[in-house]
Amino acid sequence: MWDESNPDTGKSLYFGPFQLIASERLLAKNGKQVAIGGRALDILIALTQRPGEILTGDELTKLVWRGLTVEDSNLRVHIASLRKALADGEDDTRYVLNVAGRGYTFAAPIRREPVTPERSPTAETSEPRSQSLPHALPSLFGRTETVNVLSLLVLSRRFVTVVGPGGIGKTTVAVAVAYSLRQEFEERAIYFVDLTLIQDAKQVPNAVASALGCFVQGPEVEPFILAFVSGKKILVVLDNCEHVISAAAALAERLFHAAPSLHLLATSREALRVDGENVHLLLPLDTPRGEVTTASQALGSPAVKLFMEKAASSGHRLSLTDAEAPTVANICRRLDGIALAIELVASRVGTFGIQGTFDLMGNDAELQLQGRRNAVPRHQTLQGMLDWSYNLLSNIEQEVLSRLSIFVGQFTFEAAIEVAGSSEDTIRTTNAIASLVDKSLVWISPADGVITYRLLDTTRVYAAAKLAASGETHAVAMRHAQYFADFLKMRETEDLVSHGHNVEAYAPHIGNIRQALGWCFSSSGNVCIGIELTSHAAPLFLASFPLLAECSNWCSKAMATLLPSDRGQRRELYLQKALALSSMYLWDDSEKVKAALERGLELSEKLGEDRLQHYLLLGLNVFFTRRGEFASALGVAKRAAALSEKFGGVAENAMSEWALAASHHVAGNQSAAVMHGERGFRLAVNTAPSEFVYFGYDYHVRALGTYARSLWISGAQTKGIAKAREAISRVIDSSHPVLFCAVLLDSIPVMHWGGQSEEAFLFCEQVIAHAVRYSLHAQKAVGLALRGELMIARGEVEPGVNMLRDALKTMGDNQYHVQTLATRRALAEGLRRLGDYDEALFMINDALNQADQASTTLWLPSLLHAKGEVLMAISTPSAEAEACLTRSIEIARRQNALSWELGAATSLARIWAQKGKSAEAKSLILAVHSRFNGDIEAWEVSSARQLLDELR
Incomplete structure (x- = not known):
């Protein structure tokens, strides 16, 4: 957007309390940076370059969306965003005026001055544009030029796959590229899809939709993804495609062709080999060349810098000496500059020292690592290194590591003990996990004061093979599924998350819950645990709209396999409730919604679950209203009011009044609608707002x-x-x-x-x-x-x-x-x-x-x-x-x-x-x-x- 030839280059533009430095893409108010979207800032720059002139909508669109065809509504939305950022109109101060039938103009006086350090506001570091984007590493050894090249390639070619062996740092580089491109995309327009969290290739579209926050209706996910990305300039990072390569490749190709403004950055151990893809081979980190005689010479290599940083993390607090420099250089060369291999070897330095670690490598079989893996099977690239690392572990450490491979993504220490440990000897299991953390085979992920753990993907795949070889996979998968069923049951998730409480606390567990459910309903799984887990997990899926389709899917599976002893009991009721609510919000099959609601009402009445019956009546009231069956909606609202009068508190009675108000409104009785609405608002005066929220749906706001x-x-x-x-x-x-x-x-x-x-x-x-x-x-x-x-x-x-x-x-x-x-x-x-x-x-x-x-x-x-x-x-x-x-x-x-x-x-x-x-x-x-x-x-x-x- 910014033209370096513009006369305003190197100048600050002042208007009102604002300062604009277009060359730095910085807007400040009273010396503090103003949060503003990229497109809105582009519009401001364009208008201030020609103050007082009227720019038509077409002119602004061509300046801001160069080479793209966009709807007029996009311009209006970003003009509104710009006015909001400028507080345009407050205190009768106007900046951006709309000249009817002609276009827009910047109306405020502008003062131009050269940019000087003392007059330049300090720009705060921007947050990543997508909550799903992992944190960038503070140190990026030897990858700066690669990140710059990839950033330009992603912008110009739109579809780039970073290819290289496992552990070489593809994810780290991809995340760095995403951070470097934040200014090129709209607010929150970078999405990170971690495909390591899924096992079934059929779930690739679901993973992408979930990361995008794309609302999915029905079993076919891809059309909704295509509709979501169409016409948007966004960057999607597909990380770790190799284990679902066919599905990821096919989806990426279709997205690339269907959405001309979409940019794709993929990482994989092999090329996706589809039309439009530009392959970038990620080379190993540079290692010391020639004879190394000094520590300073060795530390000129990114590989050695990485080795010494990880050695320090393992407890080696000494600086590299000139005498040790040749040894470290030899270790890094021996590991071919593979980042993860360097990290794993360096993690032993705290225990064995630099020379002792080198001797261990010499005594063991040669590590079978390659800079390229074109001709090697999947998972073979780091096989030698992982074998060596695995063989250094004690028997209990090997056993625990292989069992931990059942987890996907993050897991808690409690979960690790229950699933991977032994009830007879929790102390040994605890010590084994601590040792695995020290050796960087298990990574710590602190977030919001809670410590969670995860295995790197290559480590997890390797350990899973060891678990399969031991014949324990089935038993450990059952313990994993039962743990999460018990975990959710003890916490009574229905009450904890239904009114919006503690939803975020369960986010780290969703991947493992999904994994457990997938196993439970597989041919080798345990449907009894699956039914129990679904009934307790359903509130979590209901609380997250990208997961509603999954909620409906798992509840349908559980209902199809429900035990005779559970028919007509509370378990069926809770499943029917979750199925009804998720299906109603999805609105994929109205008859399915109606059947689930009516069956849930039948069960709740039979079992005396008055509160749940009340919520289901409110749902049925909304259902009939959407269908245009207003007389039926009014009848259901009256049933809900009668029920809440019998058992309910203030919140239930207020929601009943609002249901009556809405029903009388659509039935054509505005006096009754206003009367019942006001009754509800009077009841709500002294009630906590969260009491009117049910799985994110605020009945109070809806009534307004x-x-x-x-x-x-x-x-x-x-x-x-x-x-x-x-x-x-x-x-x-x-x-x-x-x-x-x-x-x-x-x-x-x-x-x-x-x-x-x-x-x-x-x-x-x-x-x-x-x-x-x-x-x-x-x-x-x-x-x-x-x-x-x-x-x-x-x-x-x-x-x-x-x-x-x-x-x-x-x-x-x-x-x-x-x-x-x-x-x-x-x-x-x-x-x-x-x-x-x-x-x-x-x-x-x-x-x-x-x-x-x-x-x-x-x-x-x-x-x-x-x-x-x-x-x-x-x-x-x-x-x-x-x-x-x-x-x-x-x-x-x-x-x-x-x-x-x-x-x-x-x-x-x-x-x-x-x-x-x-x-x-x-x-x-x-x-x-x-x-x-x-x-x-x-x-x-x-x-x-x-x-x-x-x-x-």
């Missing part, structure tokens, strides 16, 4: 969106818009994608109805982007429908109509009918504006028929009003139009839908005025208009006032 709609429709327009804003502000940082979309989709129409169309459009873009990211097809369709309606309102009628048509089809395909009638009404309005009166009339009549069949009354006043407008366009005045508008007014009055009543009354009054009945028209409008507060200039209110002025 529905309440805002009911308020606005009932005529409390000012309060309705205020509550819509509150709901949006409360959910904007939510990690629950369904909640985020639901609240915004409820609130956006209120903003639109209240004349806040620009804000509504911006929020609409956010919800669409969120739905795309998490593959929420139904929510995306509703977002597109609202966008289409907004486009029609702003005069972009034809593209708006096309968008509404597509959205309607997607809603139908997903059996998501809560918004279909509103979408048909908006489509009819668009068709009317296009002059296609026949299709508009057909569309609105079809919607009215559907409303009658489904006993749906919420949208009847609006639908009848829309039909009246179409009929007026066909023939003015029209008796049939009068009849429709009269009926709209009557139904709106019964619903206490004052805003809709005023809209229909205004249209009817216009007909009467044209027929010479001005007095009656004026009286009709005044009768409705007088019931408003008069402090909102919504369309209905302003239109009524305009007509009153005309009649006067």
Whole structure:
């Protein structure tokens, strides 16, 4: 983005409290660095280079997204992000102005001064752009030039595989490359996929989706990954592909071709050998050349530097002497500069000294290490080194190391003792693990004050082969699975994580739980342990949205193998509950969702699980609402209210009130909706917010969106818009994608109805982007429908109509009918504006028929009003139009839908005025208009006032 030839090179730009150094990509406020996304910063640089000039959207797009084709919505989103970073608009200070129909301009005065050290703010070190990216090593011996070359190659060629033998440092280099490229990608746009955590090649797409945070619906994962990465400039690091090479290669090739903005960096012991791949052979670390006579000469080699650092970690505190330098140089040459081999050998120096370690190497068989491994089988590259290291261990150390290979990723000391040790002699096991840590065969991973352990991948694979040779694999796998079943059972994960408590504490265990479940339900596994483990692990999967598909999968497997003794018991109930909730959020099969919910309700009632029955009723209420079965939703809400009144506390009764409010709202009774909503909010005043959160879904925040709609429709327009804003502000940082979309989709129409169309459009873009990211097809369709309606309102009628048509089809395909009638009404309005009166009339009549069949009354006043407008366009005045508008007014009055009543009354009054009945028209409008507060200039209110002025 930054042009070195620009006259601002080497200068600081000052405006307001801000300082911008474009050449350093640094924005500061009052001397402190401002957090700002890369694209937003590019836009700021472009605008400040030409202050006062109007840059069109196309000009900005070409400057910021060079060579890429992006949607206008991307520019609007990043302009909004820039304004937020600048606090644009606060205290009446404006920086970036939107000139309607022309583009954007930077409006603030700018002062330019040379950059001097004393005037240059200190840039804080940025955090990695993805939480999944491992921490970079503080020392990167001999790899700086390699990292620079790879960084340029990844940017220019997009698909690079780092190839080399095990232990050579491929992961370390890949992580360093990712860190070096942070400024080239958008905020949080670098994703690290550790494939060592999976065993089954079929799970590669799941691992990628989980790392991306991609929301998956249904068994086919890849289409959702493709949808997630499409159009985004992101970097995906696929680490350790060799054990799932075919699956990783095939997925990488398809991603590369399907997503032109995607960049891939893979590490593997062999090339992926697919189209588009650029192979970079990672060479060993440089070792000392020629005769070494001094320590200074030896330490000029990266391999020797690494050796001495790891020797110090093993307890060797002495500096390298000139006398020892030739010996260390010989060791590093003997190990061919393989980083992991050097680390493992150096870890013995604390015990045997430098010469003693060299003698051990001489006494043992020659290490079979190669700089390249083109012709050697898998796992052979480090075989000799690992054999040698393994043979140095005592019998108990060898036994424990081989058993530890059953773990994937991190594991705790307690888990290691239970799975790899002996109940008869825990002291010996403890000492063995400590020794393995000292010898760098087991690595310590401190995180958030908790110490966990892990085996390097090559070590784990080697040790697993030893475990298989011992004939203990089955027994150790069973102990591993039983340990995690007992571990979760003792901690009662349902209560710990259901309200959002301690979820992060279980994150390190997910890989091992997944591994244990995979073994349990395999042909050689133990389904009894699998069923038990699934029932206790399900809350953890429910608490993480990228894992919902897995939750549904494991619960289905457990249900299919459930023991007769567990049928109709609590275990089945908990599995049904998890299956129902995960399936409902995924919305992959509505009949499956319904069956799971109803079976769970049957069991919870039978077993007297009132609290669980209440949550399942709330879920069934949401299910019926999504399907457009509003009468059924209201019936279920009443059941939930009756149950919570019998057993529940404040939280349960408040959630029941909100369910009743939502159900009355969609059923067309706004007075009842407002009443029940307010009852719920009064109950919630003195209750902890977490009490209303269930597996990340905040019922309190969700209720605000529905309440805002009911308020606005009932005529409390000012309060309705205020509550819509509150709901949006409360959910904007939510990690629950369904909640985020639901609240915004409820609130956006209120903003639109209240004349806040620009804000509504911006929020609409956010919800669409969120739905795309998490593959929420139904929510995306509703977002597109609202966008289409907004486009029609702003005069972009034809593209708006096309968008509404597509959205309607997607809603139908997903059996998501809560918004279909509103979408048909908006489509009819668009068709009317296009002059296609026949299709508009057909569309609105079809919607009215559907409303009658489904006993749906919420949208009847609006639908009848829309039909009246179409009929007026066909023939003015029209008796049939009068009849429709009269009926709209009557139904709106019964619903206490004052805003809709005023809209229909205004249209009817216009007909009467044209027929010479001005007095009656004026009286009709005044009768409705007088019931408003008069402090909102919504369309209905302003239109009524305009007509009153005309009649006067």
